[in-house]
Structures are given as C-alpha cells and as structure tokens.
Amino acid sequence: MRIDVAALEIGQVRRAAFDEVVDSKTEDLAFDTPVRGNVEVDRTAQTLRLKGHLATTAPLMCGRCLTQFRQDLAIAVEEEFLVGGSTAPREGALRPEDFVFPLGPDLVLDVTEAVRQHLLLAVPMVPVCRPDCRGLCPRCGKNLNAQDCGCEPVETIDPRLAPLRDLKDTRRE
Numbered sequence: 001m002r003i004d005v006a007a008l009e010i011g012q013v014r015r016a017a018f019d020e021v022v023d024s025k026t027e028d029l030a031f032d033t034p035v036r037g038n039v040e041v042d043r044t045a046q047t048l049r050l051k052g053h054l055a056t057t058a059p060l061m062c063g064r065c066l067t068q069f070r071q072d073l074a075i076a077v078e079e080e081f082l083v084g085g086s087t088a089p090r091e092g093a094l095r096p097e098d099f100v101f102p103l104g105p106d107l108v109l110d111v112t113e114a115v116r117q118h119l120l121l122a123v124p125m126v127p128v129c130r131p132d133c134r135g136l137c138p139r140c141g142k143n144l145n146a147q148d149c150g151c152e153p154v155e156t157i158d159p160r161l162a163p164l165r166d167l168k169d170t171r172r173e
C-alpha cells in the first residue's frame with residue numbers, strides 16, 4: 001500500500017484498511033498470510049504521522065527443537081516525521097531522508113515497507129514453539145518433545161557447585 005501524502009491536505013486524516021501479504025525480503029522468513037489491520041496517516045504543516053495496528057501469523061522455526069510452528073504477530077506502528085516546509089527543521093528533528101521508510105521526494109509513503117520493518121522487529125530473535133519446549137537432545141539429537149531418548153543429561157552444572165548439589169540430593173532422600 002502506498003499513500004500519496006502530497007495529496008493530503010494539511011489537517012487531513014486518511015484512514016485505510018490494510019490487507020496484504022507482505023514480502024519479508026529476508027532469507028529464512030516468509031510471511032505467507034495477509035497482514036490485516038488499519039492504518040491512519042495524518043498530515044500537519046510540518047509532519048506526517050503514520051499509525052496502525054496490524055496482525056498476522058507467520059511460520060517460524062523453533063530455535064530449540066527446529067520444528068516449524070506458527071506464531072501470531074501483532075504490531076503497533078507509530079511513526080512521525082517531518083515533510084519539509086520552508087522553515088528549517090528544528091534541532092534533532094527528522095527529515096524524510098533520515099527515515100528508513102521510503103518516503104520519496106514525491107511524498108508517497110510506502111506503508112507496506114513500514115509494516116514490513118515493524119513485522120521483522122516483532123519476530124523474536126530466537127523463536128520458541130512453546131514456552132516449555134524441551135528442544136533437541138544434545139547427545140543424540142532427538143526431539144525431546146516427542147520422546148525421551150534415555151540419554152544421560154549433559155552435565156551443565158559448574159563443577160565447583162557439584163558438592164552443593166550432592167548435598168541437596170542427599171537431603172531430599
């Protein structure tokens with residue numbers, strides 16, 4: 001979706017329903033379901049504000065057990081930027097060229113690109129299929145969610161703390 005901001009009069013608000021499959025433009029990540037929601041652009045003399053609430057679901061790979069699962073993603077977009085004008089931008093204010101969202105000199109705002117970038121930020125760095133995912137056995141590689149493999153657990157306890165653990169085990173008996 002592209003919105004021609006130049007065509008918006010100052011003080012005018014443009015609301016639109018967003019419903020698109022967004023290309024992630026990122027390897028290993030394919031948004032395959034339409035992103036749906038509402039966006040709103042409002043224009044003042046100096047600024048342009050883009051707001052929106054959108055949601056979709058994306059196929060992700062669990063970082064622990066390496067299976068694919070679907071995760072709901074919800075994003076709130078809120079961006080404000082200057083759209084020029086004759087006065088010099090105030091200190092620290094952002095100009096169209098400062099924005100990562102394409103807002104060309106023609107003042108056509110690429111809403112899809114803004115949504116894409118927010119979606120990428122909403123994807124967890126290490127997606128997990130469920131909070132209690134047990135992951136793969138570090139010894140034999142089996143998916144521990146499906147079955148116990150019977151391997152000895154890998155010793156991850158600091159050897160210096162082992163005496164304490166032994167103590168605890170003894171007490172429990």
Ligand SMILES: [Zn+2]
Pocket residue numbers: 062063064065066067128129130133134135
């Ligand atoms: Zn998992």
Ligand SMILES: [Zn+2]
Pocket residue numbers: 137138139140141142149150151
């Ligand atoms: Zn195992």
